[in-house]
Amino acid sequence: MTDALTDVLRLPPGPVELSAIETDAAPGFDGGKSDGEAALFAMGEELSDLQERLWAERTTGSPRRILLVLQGMDTSGKGGTMRHAVGLIDPQGVRITSFKAPTEEERAQDFLWRIRKAVPEPGYVGVFDRSHYEDVLIARVRDLAPPEEIERRYGAINDFEAELVAGGVALVKCMLHISAHEQKERLQERLDNPEKHWKFNPGDLDERARWHAYQEAYEIALERTNSEAAPWHVIPSDKKWYRNLAVGQLLLDTLRGMDLRWPEADFDVEEQKRRLADGPPVR
Amino acid sequence: MTDALTDVLRLPPGPVELSAIETDAAPGFDGGKSDGEAALFAMGEELSDLQERLWAERTTGSPRRILLVLQGMDTSGKGGTMRHAVGLIDPQGVRITSFKAPTEEERAQDFLWRIRKAVPEPGYVGVFDRSHYEDVLIARVRDLAPPEEIERRYGAINDFEAELVAGGVALVKCMLHISAHEQKERLQERLDNPEKHWKFNPGDLDERARWHAYQEAYEIALERTNSEAAPWHVIPSDKKWYRNLAVGQLLLDTLRGMDLRWPEADFDVEEQKRRLADGPPVR
Numbered sequence: 001m002t003d004a005l006t007d008v009l010r011l012p013p014g015p016v017e018l019s020a021i022e023t024d025a026a027p028g029f030d031g032g033k034s035d036g037e038a039a040l041f042a043m044g045e046e047l048s049d050l051q052e053r054l055w056a057e058r059t060t061g062s063p064r065r066i067l068l069v070l071q072g073m074d075t076s077g078k079g080g081t082m083r084h085a086v087g088l089i090d091p092q093g094v095r096i097t098s099f100k101a102p103t104e105e106e107r108a109q110d111f112l113w114r115i116r117k118a119v120p121e122p123g124y125v126g127v128f129d130r131s132h133y134e135d136v137l138i139a140r141v142r143d144l145a146p147p148e149e150i151e152r153r154y155g156a157i158n159d160f161e162a163e164l165v166a167g168g169v170a171l172v173k174c175m176l177h178i179s180a181h182e183q184k185e186r187l188q189e190r191l192d193n194p195e196k197h198w199k200f201n202p203g204d205l206d207e208r209a210r211w212h213a214y215q216e217a218y219e220i221a222l223e224r225t226n227s228e229a230a231p232w233h234v235i236p237s238d239k240k241w242y243r244n245l246a247v248g249q250l251l252l253d254t255l256r257g258m259d260l261r262w263p264e265a266d267f268d269v270e271e272q273k274r275r276l277a278d279g280p281p282v283r
Numbered sequence: 284m285t286d287a288l289t290d291v292l293r294l295p296p297g298p299v300e301l302s303a304i305e306t307d308a309a310p311g312f313d314g315g316k317s318d319g320e321a322a323l324f325a326m327g328e329e330l331s332d333l334q335e336r337l338w339a340e341r342t343t344g345s346p347r348r349i350l351l352v353l354q355g356m357d358t359s360g361k362g363g364t365m366r367h368a369v370g371l372i373d374p375q376g377v378r379i380t381s382f383k384a385p386t387e388e389e390r391a392q393d394f395l396w397r398i399r400k401a402v403p404e405p406g407y408v409g410v411f412d413r414s415h416y417e418d419v420l421i422a423r424v425r426d427l428a429p430p431e432e433i434e435r436r437y438g439a440i441n442d443f444e445a446e447l448v449a450g451g452v453a454l455v456k457c458m459l460h461i462s463a464h465e466q467k468e469r470l471q472e473r474l475d476n477p478e479k480h481w482k483f484n485p486g487d488l489d490e491r492a493r494w495h496a497y498q499e500a501y502e503i504a505l506e507r508t509n510s511e512a513a514p515w516h517v518i519p520s521d522k523k524w525y526r527n528l529a530v531g532q533l534l535l536d537t538l539r540g541m542d543l544r545w546p547e548a549d550f551d552v553e554e555q556k557r558r559l560a561d562g563p564p565v566r
Contacts, residue, residue, distance in 0.1 A: 048366075056481040083331075083373040090366040091377050092412075098375075129375070184559065191556050197548035198339040205558050265480035273474050275488050276467065 004028040006253045009246055011232040016219040023179040024238035029245065036241040040248045044088045047252050051125060053260035055093045058123025060263045063168030066254055067119065067126045068247070071133050072176030073214060074204045075186035076237050078129050081176065085248040086127055095120045098129040111135040111145075111153060112160055122168065125251070132157055133221055140217045141210050154224035161230040170254050171230040174247055175222060176237040180211050287311040289536045292529055294515040299502040306462040307521035312528065319524040323531045327371045330535050334408060336543035338376045341406025343546045346451030349537055350402065350409045351530070354416050355459030356497060357487045358469035359520050361412050364459065368531040369410055378403045381412040394418040394428075394436060395443055405451065408534070415440055416504055423500045424493050437507035444513040453537050454513040457530055458505060459520040463494050 005028030029036060057064060068086070070078040086094060097118040106114045112132055120126025136153050139145045145153075161171055178186075187208070190200040207214070226232045233250060237243040288311030312319060340347060351369070353361045369377060380401040389397045395415055403409025419436050422428045428436075444454055461469075470491070473483040490497070509515045516533060520526040 059481050079375060082375050086374050087370075089374075091369050091372075091374050092362060092365050092379055092381075094374050096375055187559055188556075191552055191559065194548075195545045197552065198342050198546040200548070200550070200555065202550050202555055202558075205555065205562055209562060262478045263481040265477075265483070267483070267485050269474055269480065272483065272485055272488065273471075275485075276470055276474065279488055279492060 005246060005249050006233075009233040009235060009250070011222060011226050011234050013226060014223065016222045016226075016234075018177065018215050018219055018222075018234070021177060021234050021236070023177050023182060023236050025236045026239060026242040027236065029242065033239070033241045036239075036245045040085065040088070040241075040245045043248050043252050047088050047248065047255065048090060050252070050255035050258075050260055051089045051093050053262060054125070054255065054258065055090070055123050056263050057260060058121075060266075063122045064170070064258060065120045065122050065124050065126065065168060066170045066172060066251070067128065067164065068251065069128045069131045069133070069171065069173045070176065070247075071131060071137070071174070071218075072237065073178060073183060073211075074207060075183050075190075076176035076178045077240055077243050078176060080240055081174075081244055081247050082127060082129065084244040085251065086125070088248060089125055089251075093124055094127065095124050096127040096129060099131060099134060110156075111139075112156065115160075119164065119169065132160070133225075136221045137214065137217045138207075140220075141213045154221070157225050158227050158230075161225070161227065165229040170258065172250050172254055173225075173230060173232045174250065175218065175232060175234050176243060177234050178237045180208075182238045183208060183211075288529060288532050289516075292516040292518060292533070294505060294509050294517050296509060297506065299505045299509075301460065301498050301502055301505075301517070304460060304517055304519070306460050306465060306519050308519045309522060309525040310519065312525065316522070316524045319522075319528045323368065323371070323524075323528045326531050326535050330371050330531070330538065331373060333535070333538035333541075333543055334372045334376050336545060337408070337538065337541065338373070338406050339546050340543060341404075343549075346405045347453070347541060348403045348405050348407050348409065348451060349453045349455060349534070350411065350447065351534065352411045352414045352416070352454065352456045353459065353530075354414060354420070354457070354501075355520065356461060356466060356494075357490060358466050358473075359459035359461045360523055360526050361459060363523055364457075364527055364530050365410060365412065367527040368534065369408070371531060372408055372534075376407055377410065378407050379410045379412060382414060382417060394422075395439065398443075402447065402452065415443070416508075419504045420497065420500045421490075423503075424496045437504070440508050441510050441513075444508070444510065448512040453541065455533050455537055456508075456513060456515045457533065458501065458515060458517050459526060460517050461520045463491075465521045466491060466494075 008028040026036070031039070054064065054066070070081060072078055082096060086096070102114065115132045118128070136150055136157070140150050165171060187200065187204060190196040222232050222234070235243050235246045291311040309319070314322070337347065337349070353364060355361055365379060369379070385397065398415045401411065419433055419440070423433050448454060470483065470487060473479040505515050505517070518526050518529045
């Protein structure tokens with residue numbers, strides 16, 4: 001199922017119509033929730049093994065790394081995806097950056113300034129919880145930048161991402177796609193369950209009122225930045241288990257595609273074996 | 284078993300004799316490897332729940348956080364502990380810092396300069412993979428600082444850690460305790476298994492030749508910095524499963540001891556429910 005799943009999630013080139021992409025489907029996977037959870041769990045060992053190879057490779061000076069970009073409307077499950085899919089990977093090799101509203105210092109710089117600082121070092125699986133895409137999403141919907149600046153940013157993003165890819169970064173861009181109805185259910189749950197009150201922000205309802213403007217901003221951004229080097233994946237995310245499975249599978253397929261080998265020793269193994277065996281007694 | 288395990292690992296005040304502490308025991312735990320692995324796995328849900336409460340609490344302005352300090356000889360399993368015990372926690376809430384030999388810039392500053400910059404923000408479980416203790420361990424064994432400076436550092440560390448604790452940091456200091464024989468086996472495995480060559484560094488054998496000097500440096504450091512506010516735990520670590528279980532249990536007991544509650548809403552819940560129900564249709 002695995003290749004099928006990844007292929008079907010890859011956004012084809014051209015105009016994007018989000019309302020034509022189902023949010024509650026499980027494309028490329030034959031099975032229900034418990035099968036999906038089991039399939040994700042079963043990935044753990046291979047994910048872990050391949051990630052360790054990537055981690056090892058950095059010791060040879062290789063520039064390769066992964067950057068998972070998570071975008072989606074409020075409640076679409078960026079946090080849950082990190083917990084359940086990224087959580088399968090050794091935390092030593094993971095670097096998560098959550099982008100909030102830019103600070104005054106950040107606003108005084110080009111929009112990519114703070115992003116560049118957060119690009120993962122070689123060997124890491126970096127995760128962007130929101131990203132430079134906010135600068136063409138909320139920035140567009142909320143008029144936080146002039147139209148000509150927003151327009152400029154699509155190209156700047158493509159140039160930036162092409163530069164990352166050329167520098168050894170495997171980009172995995174995911175839009176977690178939920179329906180307006182599903183968002184309502186999830187916000188309701190955050191209001192009904194006192195253990196989830198801390199996740200709710202009254203401002204979320206102000207953003208929700210602009211749902212269609214956001215969907216349109218996503219459609220434009222997805223189309224304009226769906227490059228060959230760094231394509232988008234639209235993940236049906238009403239089913240949390242499918243969302244987690246899909247992102248786990250994308251990470252796994254990305255690692256598989258890197259043909260990762262264990263580094264060769266840069267020392268004389270036999271000599272070191274002799275040193276260990278014959279070396280001075282520990283003192 | 285759990286309280287027993289934590290209590291027994293806590294280093295009592297006074298002089299420390301590492302050779303009197305067994306490295307291959309499993310104190311406070313009745314069971315073998317598979318029981319231990321199952322017990323660690325079984326902790327996952329509670330660990331995850333409590334860590335999310337800590338994470339939630341930060342939204343209220345609480346300063347509380349955890350800092351796990353991992354020290355130990357080469358091959359003692361700092362990496363494995365992070366993978367298997369810290370790996371049970373949501374990676375969003377984890378910040379790992381690995382301290383290598385200080386850079387020239389870092390050496391020009393007080394030894395705590397780079398450490399302070401890595402103290403986790405409120406809400407996080409921070410992990411130090413090596414730490415400021417290297418500045419009284421390798422620094423002592425390798426004469427990297429004058430004796431009077433090493434001497435000064437024990438007090439500076441106690442002051443620094445007391446300040447952290449006063450600032451809301453729950454410190455969990457662990458020395459992963461292995462035998463010289465076990466280290467030899469593990470280095471041998473790194474040499475015998477080509478998939479582990481990348482983990483081996485010929486310099487490890489130079490350090491191994493100073494085993495007893497390191498043990499002595501540890502004994503002094505442990506005694507001098509085993510404060511009430513930030514006590515040490517010596518973890519028998521020849522058994523990897525026990526080491527992982529013990530550190531997992533220490534994290535769990537620390538979180539349990541924090542009496543973490545879900546934050547209360549800082550908004551009118553009923554008003555927001557009305558807004559969600561009656562609000563403008565999404566547009």
